[in-house]
Amino acid sequence: MAHAYTISDFVLIIPMAIAGVLCMGSCPCSTQLKHNVLRLVGAMLGVVFAVLLVEGLPALI
Template identity: 60%
Template sequence: MEGYFTVSDFVMIIPMALAGALCLGAFPCATEFRHNTLRVVGALIGAMLAVALVETLPTLM
């Protein structure tokens, strides 16, 4: 990567984290704890995918 992260690079993290939380939070669960855990795991996966995407975009261009 050529330099440091800028604010525009982090613009994707919040929407991707929300998308991950919504996707995994949509699974039906028996307990509220499991439902919240799936939401947190989905948000973490979405944020990690956003960082990976931001890291690989310069190499694709």
């Protein structure tokens, strides 16, 4: 069954991406490149977790 997504379905994506950036960006590292890569990975993990949460939450209810 197809579901039409609205913007309210993805309201968690930006806060979760910011949380991932803050969490992974707080790890100490020696170079600026590694620090930026960690921030990018944190943002991607936050977005993936938010999408899984948005998709999985209706199944739990």
